[in-house]
Amino acid sequence: MANSPKLRIIPLGGVDEIGKNMTAFEYEDDILIVDCGSIFPKEDMLGIDLVIPDTTYLVSNRHRVKGYVFTHGHEDHIGATPYVLSQVPAPIYGTKLTLALIDLKLREHRVNGIPYHAVQPRDEVKIGQFTVKFIKVNHSISGACALAISCPAGTVVHSGDFKIDYTPVDGEVTDLSTLAAVGDKGVLCLMCESTNN
Numbered sequence: 622m623a624n625s626p627k628l629r630i631i632p633l634g635g636v637d638e639i640g641k642n643m644t645a646f647e648y649e650d651d652i653l654i655v656d657c658g659s660i661f662p663k664e665d666m667l668g669i670d671l672v673i674p675d676t677t678y679l680v681s682n683r684h685r686v687k688g689y690v691f692t693h694g695h696e697d698h699i700g701a702t703p704y705v706l707s708q709v710p711a712p713i714y715g716t717k718l719t720l721a722l723i724d725l726k727l728r729e730h731r732v733n734g735i736p737y738h739a740v741q742p743r744d745e746v747k748i749g750q751f752t753v754k755f756i757k758v759n760h761s762i763s764g765a766c767a768l769a770i771s772c773p774a775g776t777v778v779h780s781g782d783f784k785i786d787y788t789p790v791d792g793e794v795t796d797l798s799t800l801a802a803v804g805d806k807g808v809l810c811l812m813c814e815s816t817n818n
């Protein structure tokens with residue numbers, strides 16, 4: 622199978638840092654983006670208001686970007702959306718609260734014409750050659766999901782930010798049974814959030 626198409630996972634931010642989370646998944650001609658976050662500038666970045674991921678690769682491959690999926694609505698996962706979507710527009714997918722928070726940003730920056738697709742946990746959406754399943758997780762914001770991202774090369778699980786809480790305020794626990802079912806089918810790679818705590 623040496624010549625079969627490969628899945629490439631390209632972190633554009635969020636690795637070895639807490640902020641500007643953004644990852645590109647590339648299979649053949651299709652690119653899927655997970656999250657599009659920002660980070661606040663460090664002390665030595667004088668005059669800089671906000672730092673966003675380096676999207677040079679996406680801009681030069683903009684016609685191949687099929688969509689953006691969002692794990693949840695924190696700034697380090699959605700903060701760069703107005704700047705990136707204005708340059709690389711594509712449909713966006715997320716739970717209702719996540720999309721509402723992104724919508725505020727896009728309106729403020731007058732980024733129009735982006736198709737929104739609201740999902741619920743356990744929904745599965747087809748984006749180019751990818752199928753993305755949203756899996757409910759607990760976090761400090763509602764509407765947070767992990768993702769099972771499948772393409773012909775296999776499945777990657779992206780945890781998003783999460784905790785395992787058996788008594789969450791909203792009563793909706795992390796969907797461990799769906800995660801287990803995804804695991805039973807076989808997973809190529811688990812991308813797991815860590816803030817070193």
Ligand SMILES: [Zn+2]
Pocket residue numbers: 693695760782
């Ligand atoms: Zn978060």
